[in-house]
Amino acid sequence: MRSLSKPTFTNLEVLNLCLTATPDVGLHTRLLAISNNLDIATTAYDVNATAKTLNLVPRVDTVGHVTKPELTSLYSDHMSKTNGVARHIYDSIRSLAPYKKCPLCGVGTVATLDHHLPKSKYPDLAIFPCNLVPACHFCNDTKKARYPRLPGQQTLHPYYDAPLFSARWMKATLDQGPPLVIIYEASPPATWPAIDQERVRRHFIICGIGVTFSSNANDELAAHKDMLVKLHRQGGAVAVRGHLLEQVEKYSSRTNSWQLSMFEALANDTWFIDVGFNSIA
Ligand SMILES: [Zn+2]
Structure with a gap:
């Protein structure tokens, strides 16, 4: 977006x-x-x-x-x-x-x-x-x-809503499964005006972003499994977290991307970096 x-x-x-x-x-x-x-x-x-x-x-x-x-x-x-x-x-x-x-x-x-x-x-x-x-x-x-x-029903307009595109409101969470899957939600800060909060949630639903992002994220996660297993064998949870933080850095400019939210959620999840990566399908 x-x-x-x-x-x-x-x-x-x-x-x-x-x-x-x-x-x-x-x-x-x-x-x-x-x-x-x-x-x-x-x-x-x-x-x-x-x-x-x-x-x-x-x-x-x-x-x-x-x-x-x-x-x-x-x-x-x-x-x-x-x-x-x-x-x-x-x-x-x-x-x-x-x-x-x-x-x-x-x-x-x-x-x-x-x-x-x-x-x-x-x-x-x-x-x-x-x-x-x-x-x-x-x-x-x-x-x-x-x-x-109603005002809150306005989906985001790329020509007029730059602040809502550049502010962070995408959130990823882990469903431990098995299999492990990544789930997305629009999670704007509670300090935002109510209409802006409604608008990003509306945009998320209307454009089917939850399904699209989860599909991309879970596919990408599967491609990372072998590397995470190898890293853990070599350097434990610290090595796994280090790799995930490199990915966070890589996508840091893509504010509400599925990649940034996913890698942040994974890097900050102690269960995942200890053992959870084995639950990736
Ligand atoms: Zn589209």
């Missing part, structure tokens, strides 16, 4: 490109007539996203005389379509994620753009670049048409 810089494209830039590819004179005229309405909607989005109040953004069915299907078609016909007139903007936003890692889960590969507020409920934001976030298929599918009714 990570924050990203906002796209620099404006809604008007995208709309103007869409207009160049709209030969239907009637639709062209109706779209031009709502240009100001869309500008107001996108400004309100920016204000609310900054204030962490995207739950206040109104859901709409039509804008002026332009229908929801016509608005959402701007995205599907001109942005996401391979030969769409604004496809280069779609590609540019998708490339904002370093190494093509999904910013929402930090594990999947970016494959698409996710409408942070879904276009089925907010068609006036269908082509707004700041509402389009690089995402893996899983995160995109699991969010679907979900939208926040």
Whole structure:
């Protein structure tokens, strides 16, 4: 999971490109007539996203005389379509994620753009670049048409929630089994504002992070078993802990990664470094 810089494209830039590819004179005229309405909607989005109040953004069915299907078609016909007139903007936003890692889960590969507020409920934001976030298929599918009714229901927004991405809230714990497995939970500090605590917990659940992280962690742990057994034979618990602390150091900059939380939990567990590593499947 990570924050990203906002796209620099404006809604008007995208709309103007869409207009160049709209030969239907009637639709062209109706779209031009709502240009100001869309500008107001996108400004309100920016204000609310900054204030962490995207739950206040109104859901709409039509804008002026332009229908929801016509608005959402701007995205599907001109942005996401391979030969769409604004496809280069779609590609540019998708490339904002370093190494093509999904910013929402930090594990999947970016494959698409996710409408942070879904276009089925907010068609006036269908082509707004700041509402389009690089995402893996899983995160995109699991969010679907979900939208926040309350402040605490807002999932994390990579363009607006940098502090919540950089603060530590991921926690791993050991289930001794056998077999030993790593379990994850969103565990924000109790000193955080209640809404921020709710938001990271919501994000954790909506993006299926517990299952994804556990799957990756338990697979990685299995690959470490032979080395841990060997280290323990050579240098006891001290050697095992030393290796685990090296891993903690390696992942120290990846704040809420499954790796950092897992290796910290293992290094600090006396049962694990004494004998528990033998319980890895
Ligand atoms: Zn993802």
